[in-house]
Amino acid sequence: MSTTEYQVTGMTCGHCETAIRAEVSEISGVTGIEVSATTGCLTVTTDNSLDDTAVIAAVDEAGYTAVRS
Template sequence: MTTTTYSVSGMTCGHCTAAVTEEISKLDGVQEVTIDLNAGGTSAVHVKSDNALDDSAVREAVDEAGYELVGS
């Protein structure tokens, strides 16, 4: 099991975290998504997966939810 942390900007509430969690959870191998919401800035998104994830796939999932992956 691998845990990777991503920084996501633009999330401000529970609806935001639910949307990002839903999209990332669709990726192959993802077992769990937890988010440390920082409504005033960049939030930490922790993704547990069976193997290393493709950062571009995570970026696309976050974009689909309407938010922005910072870095990577």
């Protein structure tokens, strides 16, 4: 199991968190997602190695910007 954190810009509310959670949950191997608009933090847990490109693209698809912390 692997956990990776990202800083996300543009989140302001629960709707933002939900949109990001929905997109990231579609990535193969993701087993857990924690996202907080208050802290701007996204934590992704996977059962294998995580492709940062896929996570960043999923956050982008939701309308936000992410960088690995």
